[in-house]
Amino acid sequence: DTEVTQTPKHLVMGMTNKKSLKCEQHMGHRAMYWYKQKAKKPPELMFVYSYEKLSINESVPSRFSPECPNSSLLNLHLHALQPEDSALYLCASSPVPGTAYEQYFGPGTRLTVT
Amino acid sequence: QKEVEQNSGPLSVPEGAIASLNCTYSDRGSQSFFWYRQYSGKSPELIMSIYSNGDKEDGRFTAQLNKASQYVSLLIRDSQPSDSATYLCAVNIGSNYQLIWGAGTKLIIKP
Numbered sequence: 001d002t003e004v005t006q007t008p009k010h011l012v013m014g015m016t017n018k019k020s021l022k023c024e025q026h027m028g029h030r031a032m033y034w035y036k037q038k039a040k041k042p043p044e045l046m047f048v049y050s051y052e053k054l055s056i057n058e059s060v061p062s063r064f065s066p067e068c069p070n071s072s073l074l075n076l077h078l079h080a081l082q083p084e085d086s087a088l089y090l091c092a093s094s095p096v097p098g099t100a101y102e103q104y105f106g107p108g109t110r111l112t113v114t
Numbered sequence: 115q116k117e118v119e120q121n122s123g124p125l126s127v128p129e130g131a132i133a134s135l136n137c138t139y140s141d142r143g144s145q146s147f148f149w150y151r152q153y154s155g156k157s158p159e160l161i162m163s164i165y166s167n168g169d170k171e172d173g174r175f176t177a178q179l180n181k182a183s184q185y186v187s188l189l190i191r192d193s194q195p196s197d198s199a200t201y202l203c204a205v206n207i208g209s210n211y212q213l214i215w216g217a218g219t220k221l222i223i224k225p
Binding site: 031033042048050055056090102104106 | 146148150156157158159160163202204206210211212213215216217218
């Protein structure tokens with residue numbers, strides 16, 4: 001089973017709203033990722049958590065705040081977003097860090113900022 | 115700068131033929147290579163991974179890796195209309211969790 005789940009599937013928010021994206025995996029993976037993907041572009045890495053600790057932050061603006069409550073859950077808190085932040089937000093997970101880094105993606109959250 | 119290059123396409127292939135997708139990478143330290151399939155509006159799906167020189171087969175898919183020439187390819191045999199998608203090549207250089215992504219090749223299988 002290589003399932004990563006994400007909620008919600010779609011989200012529309014205003015620039016003053018606060019919302020959260022959620023991601024869950026039950027594969028025992030210890031690395032989890034947030035990506036942003038714009039149309040016709042490859043995914044862009046935002047954050048990496050390894051063993052529930054933030055290991056990579058790709059200079060993402062502070063209006064995006066990640067959280068990893070436990071080894072199965074990953075959240076992305078959103079605040080004061082801009083219209084250019086509208087994109088598909090993807091969560092991924094991979095097996096024990098230090099191995100092959102096969103990443104498995106969830107279905108994504110389509111975010112629209114108005 | 116580490117780069118992964120793919121022909122953006124579209125690549126049009128008749129149903130039942132072999133589709134050949136190519137990817138080149140710049141970093142000789144690259145260790146892991148992945149092919150993802152992405153349907154329009156959906157998330158990327160891992161279809162093949164390859165780590166050593168040579169061929170790796172999985173059903174109708176064959177990944178080929180040539181580290182000396184720094185390319186990796188994906189062959190899809192007996193192409194079906196359902197194979198129509200964008201195929202993303204991703205490379206890991208082994209030093210961290212980051213994948214370097216190609217821009218993707220759009221494949222169209224014509225019935």
